[in-house]
Amino acid sequence: MHRIEQLAQARPYAVMLREKDLDLHAYEQLAWQVKEVCEHYGVLLILHQNPTVAEKMKHTHLHLSMPTLRIYRPEAQSLTIGASVHSVAEALEAQALGAAYIIAGHLFATDCKKGAPPKGLDFLQQICRTVAFPVFAIGGIGIQNVQEIMDSGAKGCCIMSAAMTCDDPAALVREFEAASKFA
Secondary structure (H helix, E strand, O other): OHHHHHHHHOOOOEEEEOOOOOOHHHHHHHHHHHHHHHHHHOOEEEEEOOHHHHHHHOOOEEEEOHHHHHHOOHHHOOOEEEEEEOOHHHHHHHHHOOOOEEEEEOOOOOHHHOOOOOOHHHHHHHHHHHOOOOEEEEOOOOOOOHHHHHHOOOOEEEOOHHHHHOOOHHHHHHHHHHHHOOO
16 A cells, blocks of 8 residues: 555556456455545546446446456446557447547557567557547556657556556656656
8 A cells, every 4th residue: 555655645647456366355445445545645546347346436437458348338337437458449449338538558568468569659649540539558658658659649658567666656757747748
């Protein structure tokens, strides 16, 4: 929780609670704690891949994989739902299924996707030109490439490794804001 507190205090646009190894009960307990921290700092919390927990908490933001989005139709829910996509076809499908935004990736080489070839900036540009809602980029993103991502038409980017391992989350958020001209 200490890292979540540090990140929320830095006030990024959002924090996504992506804990794939927790069972539903443990995820829910953690989600309540993280929600309290995020609310304290005025940071949007996005739950990941757990519609049951989101509904139980009456939480407003949920991010899903495409297989889950296909089952869990957002138009029937009172949630803002995003989806992870890996192709233009999936981006169009997510839009048709009622997603409010997408996260497209992975763009650059990353240890999180060892051995999987990155999609690159052309992929991101193609998706941004194709859909009519916000696109966020993910995968191997650092200060050195964030402006290229923004120039490709993305609304923003998602970072995981750097956020969880940096010495100073507030400095990291400031660097990304400056590099992407968010501020």
